[in-house]
Amino acid sequence: xxxxxxxxxxxxxxxxxxxxxxxxxxxxxxxxxxxxxxxxxxxxxxxxxxxxxxxxxxxxxxxxxxxxxxxxxxxxxxxxxxxxxxxxxxxxxxxxxxxxxxxxxxxxxxxxxxxxxxxxxxxxxxxxxxxxxxxxxxxxxxxxxxxxxxxxxxxxxxxxxxxxxxxxxxxxxxxxxxxxxxxxxxxxxxxxxxxxxxxxxxxxxxxxxxxxxxxxxxxxxxxxxxxxxxxxxxxxxxxxxxxxxxx
Ligand code: UD1
Ligand code: CA
Numbered sequence: 735x736x737x738x739x740x741x742x743x744x745x746x747x748x749x750x751x752x753x754x755x756x757x758x759x760x761x762x763x764x765x766x767x768x769x770x771x772x773x774x775x776x777x778x779x780x781x782x783x784x785x786x787x788x789x790x791x792x793x794x795x796x797x798x799x800x801x802x803x804x805x806x807x808x809x810x811x812x813x814x815x816x817x818x819x820x821x822x823x824x825x826x827x828x829x830x831x832x833x834x835x836x837x838x839x840x841x842x843x844x845x846x847x848x849x850x851x852x853x854x855x856x857x858x859x860x861x862x863x864x865x866x867x868x869x870x871x872x873x874x875x876x877x878x879x880x881x882x883x884x885x886x887x888x889x890x891x892x893x894x895x896x897x898x899x900x901x902x903x904x905x906x907x908x909x910x911x912x913x914x915x916x917x918x919x920x921x922x923x924x925x926x927x928x929x930x931x932x933x934x935x936x937x938x939x940x941x942x943x944x945x946x947x948x949x950x951x952x953x954x955x956x957x958x959x960x961x962x963x964x965x966x967x968x969x970x971x972x973x974x975x976x977x978x979x980x981x
Pocket of ligand 1: 743744745746747786808810811812813814815816817835836837872873874875887888889903904905906931932933934960
């Protein structure tokens with residue numbers, strides 16, 4: 735198996751949490767949200783992990799359980815693509831890179847292993863984890879052609895009405911060939927509705943090179959649910975308690 739590194743994006747403030755604490759250090763069963771993501775990455779085989787931090791990064795560094803991870807500072811939140819670019823020295827030039835968010839504590843090592851297996855078996859250059867949801871409002875949409883082949887991932891704010899009809903959403907999690915990821919990150923531009931450097935734009939850049947890009951779709955979106963407000967923190971906590979009881 736190729737070397738696997740993980741980058742976890744955790745620079746945001748999490749305004750909707752209505753709290754002074756950075757979002758990713760809110761806890762469930764005594765453990766920070768970002769520690770759940772770190773544990774899933776380790777469980778999936780990541781040998782080295784880098785957290786991209788920004789808002790109150792000292793608090794994040796001091797609070798998390800997994801002190802063995804690396805940190806890079808993203809001073810301004812210019813987008814998910816920019817955030818990953820901040821970690822380019824950490825990535826090196828070989829193997830695979832997994833991208834996760836610090837605010838999705840329900841992701842499991844098992845699901846990430848399935849994503850990695852799918853990616854490796856199909857010899858993809860990048861595989862995005864997606865899921866079918868009832869209400870895709872606000873999420874990036876996965877667009878496929880009539881034969882079901884991956885075409886692109888488009889942000890809600892940039893999508894046409896037809897594209898918005900897709901119920902397959904981008905989870906924000908990926909496995910990339912590291913070399914191709916780094917090359918594509920140099921090419922993304924903030925020419926979109928939000929003026930941000932979008933990580934999903936690397937999928938189009940890589941596909942346009944003639945390389946294999948695909949989405950691995952989960953039928954159950956539970957694992958990819960993010961925590962954006964106190965209500966979602968409660969729902970995630972209930973799911974984690976239920977899972978712990980089932981162990
Ligand atoms: C992102 C994806 C979208 C996907 C969704 C899933 C992009 C452009 N869009 O949208 O396709 O459906 O996640 O939840 O990637 N972050 C940083 N630095 C930045 C920007 C973001 O660290 O400069 C972190 C945030 O703290 C957060 C995560 O990345 O944890 C996601 O960022 P956010 O801006 O919320 O992306 P979405 O709009 O949710
Ligand atoms: Ca989000």
